[in-house]
Amino acid sequence: MKLTFMGATGTVTGSKYLLEAGGQQIMIDCGLFQGLKQLRLKNWAPLPVDAGSIHSIILTHAHIDHSGYLPLLVKHGFSGNIYCSHATADLCKILLPDSAHLHEEEAAFANRRGFSKHKPALPLYTQEDAAEAIKLLTPIEMEREIQLGSDVTLTLYASGHILGASFVQIRHAQKTIVFSGDIGRPNDVLMYPPAPITHADFLVVESTYGNRLHSPEDPKIKLANIIQHAYQRKGVIVVPVFAVGRAQELLYYIHMLKASGMIPEDIPVYLNSPMAVEATEIYHHYPTLHRLNQSQTEVLFRTAHLVNSIEESKRLNTLDGPMIILSASGMASGGRVVHHLKQFAPNPRNTILFVGFQAAGTRGYAMLDGAKSIKIHGEYVPVRARVESISNLSAHADYMEILEWLKGFDQPPRQTFVTHGEPVAADAMRMHIKEALQWEVTVPEYLQTVTLD
Numbered sequence: 001m002k003l004t005f006m007g008a009t010g011t012v013t014g015s016k017y018l019l020e021a022g023g024q025q026i027m028i029d030c031g032l033f034q035g036l037k038q039l040r041l042k043n044w045a046p047l048p049v050d051a052g053s054i055h056s057i058i059l060t061h062a063h064i065d066h067s068g069y070l071p072l073l074v075k076h077g078f079s080g081n082i083y084c085s086h087a088t089a090d091l092c093k094i095l096l097p098d099s100a101h102l103h104e105e106e107a108a109f110a111n112r113r114g115f116s117k118h119k120p121a122l123p124l125y126t127q128e129d130a131a132e133a134i135k136l137l138t139p140i141e142m143e144r145e146i147q148l149g150s151d152v153t154l155t156l157y158a159s160g161h162i163l164g165a166s167f168v169q170i171r172h173a174q175k176t177i178v179f180s181g182d183i184g185r186p187n188d189v190l191m192y193p194p195a196p197i198t199h200a201d202f203l204v205v206e207s208t209y210g211n212r213l214h215s216p217e218d219p220k221i222k223l224a225n226i227i228q229h230a231y232q233r234k235g236v237i238v239v240p241v242f243a244v245g246r247a248q249e250l251l252y253y254i255h256m257l258k259a260s261g262m263i264p265e266d267i268p269v270y271l272n273s274p275m276a277v278e279a280t281e282i283y284h285h286y287p288t289l290h291r292l293n294q295s296q297t298e299v300l301f302r303t304a305h306l307v308n309s310i311e312e313s314k315r316l317n318t319l320d321g322p323m324i325i326l327s328a329s330g331m332a333s334g335g336r337v338v339h340h341l342k343q344f345a346p347n348p349r350n351t352i353l354f355v356g357f358q359a360a361g362t363r364g365y366a367m368l369d370g371a372k373s374i375k376i377h378g379e380y381v382p383v384r385a386r387v388e389s390i391s392n393l394s395a396h397a398d399y400m401e402i403l404e405w406l407k408g409f410d411q412p413p414r415q416t417f418v419t420h421g422e423p424v425a426a427d428a429m430r431m432h433i434k435e436a437l438q439w440e441v442t443v444p445e446y447l448q449t450v451t452l453d
Helices: 037-043 070-075 086-113 127-134 219-232 246-259 274-285 294-302 310-316 337-344 363-368 399-406 423-437
Strands: 002-005 016-021 024-030 056-058 081-085 137-140 146-149 152-158 166-172 175-179 202-206 236-240 269-272 323-327 351-354 373-376 379-382 386-389 415-419 449-451
Touching: 002 415, 016 166, 024 070, 024 146, 024 166, 070 086, 070 127, 081 086, 081 152, 086 127, 086 137, 086 274, 202 399, 219 236, 219 246, 219 351, 236 337, 246 269, 246 274, 246 294, 246 323, 269 274, 269 310, 274 294, 310 337, 323 337, 337 373, 351 363, 363 373, 363 386, 399 423, 415 423
Parallel strands: 024 056, 056 081, 081 137, 175 202, 202 415, 236 323, 236 351, 269 323, 351 386
Antiparallel strands: 002 016, 002 449, 016 024, 146 152, 152 166, 166 175, 373 379
């Protein structure tokens, strides 16, 4: 077997791995690069492999940094099966058209305002491209081995990160390789802990929080304090959320805080993300994949006013606080939340709250880093609002939680590759694994190819 690292090296985005096994080319994950411009430019560059020569794709989960390149790959000639869990397939049917819509919308907006150097600005891909990719989705059951070809098998195991997220196990010629995708947390309020994996000859493991530990503080308490302070100032809380996972978790926390009297019951909450609304509905379809019972799942819809139309979204920008707006995208890199930031970030009464990882080069990263202004639609918007973060609401395991999962292996893999982390985090995760477990572990480079023997 040979493995080429085509993304998620030196960054937390653009996850793509090309595995050559049994005469096949198999791509594990097919994500978009996000954040820094030099990363985003890679989305436009040709892949170093002919899309038509790839036999199949396997998705660990639906997040765009793992699935968002699919429409482009299909556009360039891929026509094989896209294997994933059933929940991942259902979520991709929402996320991929939405991603395409955002690309189209941004290109149209740039053309209307004339702030793009490209004449005309074009979308990376269209909703028609997304629809073609969706046709190739091939959902399979968890923990049921399927044949990919001669002497090549695939099995998925629940990784706990979001609904449908999976570890990918591939066997060929008596060798096993496991791709962790994104590893969930053992005590997540929504998701069950990651399934144990006991064996891999080769392992590709994420390192998003490879240099950090999540705070042991109860996130409900910090969230309640932030909301209380904003309420007293009659401020607006804008929360950039990932439409799958963080949106639902925030809704459930807000419900619990209101029910317990920890925040005022009359503070309005708006979920301004049609994609998050659709994703929340999918939680009803998979009651065995998450911790919520039916009545708790229904609470997610009752906790917020669901905003669907563009007119309703625009109207929110005319309202005064106190209120809470949950809106995608989670790193403030696009979507409706950008318009809310443009309106509410200049006012010191307001609060911008981040509840997930912010990749370098995103507006979210800049604001958490203390930026006094952020660039939106070609102009700089001052940031005078309070900027807050609750990092232990993240759906990614920290380095100790990853180590605990790794301790479930019955013997060390022959080689462990640390990916999906900023350079400092990836190298820290490498050191943690080497020191705690004495495994052979490396941090691969972009486009590096290794022979697995």
